[in-house]
Amino acid sequence: MHWLQSRRLHYLLGGVLVLFLLFALLRALFVLGFSSIEAAEYGVDQHFWPTLLIGLRFDLRLAILCMLPMALLAYLPFFNLANNRWSLILARAYLLLGLLALVLLYFLDFGHYDYLGVRLNATVFRFAGDADISTTMLWQSYPVVWIVLAWLALAGLVFAAFLLLERFTLQRRAANISRVQAGLGAVVITVLTVLGLLGRVADVNFANPVPLRWSDAYFSGNADLAAIGLNPVIFLYDTAWMESTPYDREQVASHYQVMADYLGVDHPDEASLDFTRHRGPQPHRVVETGERPPNVVFVMLESLGASRVGAYGNPLDTTPALDHIAANGWFFERFFVPVTGTAKTVWASISGVPDVSREETASRNPLISNQHTVINAFEDHQKLYMIGGAAGWANIKALIQQSIDGVSLYEEGHWQGPNVDVWGISDLQLFKEADQMLRSLPADQPFFAYIQTAGNHRPFTIPEDRGDFEERYPAQEEVEKWGFRSIAQYNAVRFLDYSIGRFMDMARESGYFDNTVFVFFGDHNNRITQLPHMPPIYEQLWLESNHVPHMIYAPALLKPRVIEPAVGLADVLPTVAGLLGIDYVNRGMGRDLQLTDHGKERAVPVVLVEGSFPIIGLVTQEFLLKMNYDGSDPTLHAMDSAEPTNNVAAQHPEKFEYLRQLTRGAYETSRYMLYSNVRE
Numbered sequence: 001m002h003w004l005q006s007r008r009l010h011y012l013l014g015g016v017l018v019l020f021l022l023f024a025l026l027r028a029l030f031v032l033g034f035s036s037i038e039a040a041e042y043g044v045d046q047h048f049w050p051t052l053l054i055g056l057r058f059d060l061r062l063a064i065l066c067m068l069p070m071a072l073l074a075y076l077p078f079f080n081l082a083n084n085r086w087s088l089i090l091a092r093a094y095l096l097l098g099l100l101a102l103v104l105l106y107f108l109d110f111g112h113y114d115y116l117g118v119r120l121n122a123t124v125f126r127f128a129g130d131a132d133i134s135t136t137m138l139w140q141s142y143p144v145v146w147i148v149l150a151w152l153a154l155a156g157l158v159f160a161a162f163l164l165l166e167r168f169t170l171q172r173r174a175a176n177i178s179r180v181q182a183g184l185g186a187v188v189i190t191v192l193t194v195l196g197l198l199g200r201v202a203d204v205n206f207a208n209p210v211p212l213r214w215s216d217a218y219f220s221g222n223a224d225l226a227a228i229g230l231n232p233v234i235f236l237y238d239t240a241w242m243e244s245t246p247y248d249r250e251q252v253a254s255h256y257q258v259m260a261d262y263l264g265v266d267h268p269d270e271a272s273l274d275f276t277r278h279r280g281p282q283p284h285r286v287v288e289t290g291e292r293p294p295n296v297v298f299v300m301l302e303s304l305g306a307s308r309v310g311a312y313g314n315p316l317d318t319t320p321a322l323d324h325i326a327a328n329g330w331f332f333e334r335f336f337v338p339v340t341g342t343a344k345t346v347w348a349s350i351s352g353v354p355d356v357s358r359e360e361t362a363s364r365n366p367l368i369s370n371q372h373t374v375i376n377a378f379e380d381h382q383k384l385y386m387i388g389g390a391a392g393w394a395n396i397k398a399l400i401q402q403s404i405d406g407v408s409l410y411e412e413g414h415w416q417g418p419n420v421d422v423w424g425i426s427d428l429q430l431f432k433e434a435d436q437m438l439r440s441l442p443a444d445q446p447f448f449a450y451i452q453t454a455g456n457h458r459p460f461t462i463p464e465d466r467g468d469f470e471e472r473y474p475a476q477e478e479v480e481k482w483g484f485r486s487i488a489q490y491n492a493v494r495f496l497d498y499s500i501g502r503f504m505d506m507a508r509e510s511g512y513f514d515n516t517v518f519v520f521f522g523d524h525n526n527r528i529t530q531l532p533h534m535p536p537i538y539e540q541l542w543l544e545s546n547h548v549p550h551m552i553y554a555p556a557l558l559k560p561r562v563i564e565p566a567v568g569l570a571d572v573l574p575t576v577a578g579l580l581g582i583d584y585v586n587r588g589m590g591r592d593l594q595l596t597d598h599g600k601e602r603a604v605p606v607v608l609v610e611g612s613f614p615i616i617g618l619v620t621q622e623f624l625l626k627m628n629y630d631g632s633d634p635t636l637h638a639m640d641s642a643e644p645t646n647n648v649a650a651q652h653p654e655k656f657e658y659l660r661q662l663t664r665g666a667y668e669t670s671r672y673m674l675y676s677n678v679r680e
Contacts, residue, residue, distance in 0.1 A: 007169050008080070008081060008169075011074065011166065011169040011170050012074060014165045015067045016060075016064055017063075018161050018162060019066055019067065020060055020063040022158050023062060029110070030113070031228055033110070034110050034113050035113075047219070047220035048225065048228070051219075051225050052228055054199075054212065054217050054229040055228055055231065058212065058217075058231035058234055060199070061197055061199055064197055069094060073087050081170055088170070099159055100151075104151055105120065105232055105233050105236065106233075109232035113227065119232050119235050120232040120235065120236050121236055121366070121367060122239035122240045198211045213395055214235055215366070215392060215396075215397045217230050218397070218401055219397070219409075221402055239366060246357075247671035247672040248668055248671070251664070251668040252668050252671075252672045253270055253273065255661060255664060255669065256268070256270045256669075258661050258665050259666065259669045262600050262665075263277060264591070273672065275669070275673065275676070276585060276586070277587075279578070279584055279595070280583050281581040282594070284579070286557045286558065287557075287580065288581075292446060293380060293446050294515050295381070295449070295512055295515060295516040296447075296449070296516070296517050297438075297448075297449045297516055298349070298449070298451065298521075299500070299519065300349065301456070301520060301548070301549065302342065302457050303457050303523065303524060303526065304493065304549060305483070305522060305525020305526065305544065305547060305549075306522070306525065306534075306547045306549045307528070307534050307538070307544065307547070308483050308484065309326075309549045311331060311551075312333075312533070312549065314483065314533060315482065316474070318493050319494075319497040320497065321498065322497050322520065324501075325518075325551045325553045326551050328560050329552055329554065330553070330560070332551065333562060333563065334547075334566040335550035335566075335567050335569075336543070336546045336547055336566065336604045337524055337546050337548055337569045337606075338354030338570065338589075338670070339546075339606070340546060343355075343363050343364075343393070343394035345524060345569065347361065347362050348570055349572060350371065350399060350404070351403065351588055351677055352586065353677050354569075354570060354605055356614075358610075359612075361394050363399045364394060364395050368674055368678050369395065369399045370678055370679045371678060371679065372403070372585075372587050372588075372678070373404060374574060374584045374585075374588075375403075375404050375448060375573065376404065376405050377577060378446075378577070378580070378582060381448040382408075382442075383406055383407040383408065383447070384410065384447060384448070384449045385404070385408070386430065386434050387412075387452040387454070388412070388425040388429070388430040389411065389419075389425075390411055390424065403679070410437070411424075412424045415429065415430070416433060417429035417430075417432075417465070421459055423454035423457060424454065426455055426461070426463040426465070426466075427453045427454065427455040427456075428465070428469075428495070429463070430451065430453065431499050431503035432506070434503075435503065438510065439512065453499075455499070456496045457492075460486075460488040462492070467498070467502060469494075469498045472490075473487055481532070482531065513556075517552060517558075517576060517580070519551075520552075521548060521549065521550045522548025525544055525546070526545065527542065527544055535639065535640055535644070536643075541637060542609060543608065543617075543624065546606045546619075550572070565621045566602050566620050566621050568589075568604035568606075569590075570590030571593055573590060574586055574592040577592070578592040578594055587673070588673060589666065601621075603662060603666075604618065604619045604620075605618055605663065605666035608626055613628070613629060615627070616629055616667045619639075622638065622639055622640075623639060623652075623655065623659065624644075625656070625663050627663060629667065631664045634656075635647040635649060636648050
């Protein structure tokens with residue numbers, strides 16, 4: 001292994017080791033001196049050591065990232081660290097300045113956590129607006145002189161270690177290494193570097209390499225413990241994308257009265273912007289108080305729009321199982337997700353707050369991933385979340401584990417079946433293993449299970465293990481006419497529906513079917529051209545992407561019913577809680593659809609066009625009001641009109657004015673709720 005004799009390779013590996021030891025030392029200092037976890041818990045808490053290991057993996061990533069510029073300087077063709085004095089001077093300057101910055105960030109992190117109880121993140125930049133006050137507070141509160149001396153001493157000590165490393169590697173006599181040996185070394189180091197940056201080895205999926213993310217540190221659901229697994233420099237970077245002004249408090253306040261009235265706030269208070277509502281057990285509950293409540297199973301239908309479902313008029317007999325459920329359960333004719341995108345749907349279905357983030361998704365913001373959720377009011381229910389692939393995408397893992405108390409998360413790596421594509425096991429296999437899990441739970445304890453499907457998504461894989469499902473191949477023109485972009489997508493929808501039908505059969509055989517409320521909802525649709533079976537407003541005014549199927553199915557508990565008013569994703573949890581007679585607190589945008597105590601027309605806030613300057617809207621049974629995100633250019637449109645682009649505001653002036661205020665109010669309030677709904 002002569003390639004290991006490379007001076008430059010030794011220098012780079014040694015540099016990574018020096019930095020890793022520095023970061024590990026600083027992590028130990030944080031754990032022992034600043035963490036909220038007591039020393040007695042180190043050997044008791046089963047999550048402590050795995051969390052600490054996650055933190056060390058972040059430290060290794062940071063060490064590698066810091067040495068990448070040095071690798072460039074080391075391997076320049078003619079002017080590199082091994083043969084050029086100026087390259088060496090440049091490298092030393094980079095190291096000295098970098099070490100000063102890194103150690104300073106760690107010291108700031110210690111003070112930030114000691115003061116606020118959270119690791120250093122992008123909110124620290126808000127102190128820059130009051131620099132005089134902030135610096136004075138620091139001077140009066142901390143031994144600044146001693147801290148500065150410690151900062152300079154530690155950075156200088158590590159810099160001296162690099163000078164020593166330089167002496168024993170770069171300044172020694174070069175060994176003779178062939179090009180083959182050098183190439184082998186490059187390949188090995190590249191692979192190790194990639195694995196180090198990914199932060200995974202044993203659990204890495206090379207078909208879908210998901211890097212270690214901040215959400216992995218929150219696997220225990222304990223924020224204090226998760227702090228031990230975070231790296232302040234990487235965490236600061238991860239939070240830097242957040243909007244500098246996440247919501248406009250003045251706009252929220254100006255629309256507070258109309259929103260508080262619409263939501264039925266218990267104790268309206270414009271000063272505190274309180275949107276809390278307490279709802280006790282309702283007379284429309286399906287079981288009497290004291291009886292064992294039914295189980296609840298949420299099934300999120302990946303990329304399934306209403307236009308592709310037979311119950312909504314599609315004639316291709318694509319979804320016979322869902323059509324049967326719609327005919328024999330509660331069928332929602334006008335159901336909308338507030339914003340398109342799977343992560344945004346997961347967010348709203350759990351938190352009850354529309355994810356109206358303009359940058360990325362709310363789930364990627366570690367400062368708000370600990371959301372209040374009505375799910376926690378289901379205190380007697382054992383809670384499970386099941387997804388066939390990795391839950392790390394968009395960091396929804398943190399939302400699930402931080403927001404839902406005592407949840408058992410099952411994802412890629414937990415399942416017996418093989419992965420069929422990038423999204424993990426097939427939906428059919430997911431339902432099979434979910435059924436096995438649910439049937440094994442104690443019969444005397446109800447469960448709340450959330451099953452997230454993924455097969456109806458590119459690459460639309462139909463697995464080899466498909467039961468008696470058979471693919472069909474109609475003409476491409478025929479499937480396109482009725483809303484499918486390809487025959488592969490058409491068959492993927494059919495297989496998703498087939499899997500649901502099999503799941504219902506399994507639930508009956510397993511014995512929990514009659515005492516379970518099944519809740520089905522799509523996460524988003526794809527924008528498509530006008531369809532013969534759908535009102536033209538869906539395509540012409542961009543509602544198609546938000547319009548998805550929704551059914552609540554419990555034949556032994558609920559009579560079939562068609563719900564005509566507009567209902568939104570945020571309404572699902574309050575409605576199910578009302579059915580079960582759950583006593584809950586609601587701080588989101590949803591309402592129990594059966595509550596009419598304040599007599600307000602049902603309306604669903606939606607984002608019609610996403611981006612930095614979104615177009616927002618509000619859907620009712622009769623109208624769509626749309627406007628720019630800043631409230632400009634509001635127009636009113638009739639839902640069932642043959643010419644839906646016509647502005648009918650002049651024909652309905654009072655309705656227009658009320659919906660105009662409610663639209664802007666719902667949007668600004670949703671932005672505010674993303675932060676106000678965070679659990680304390």
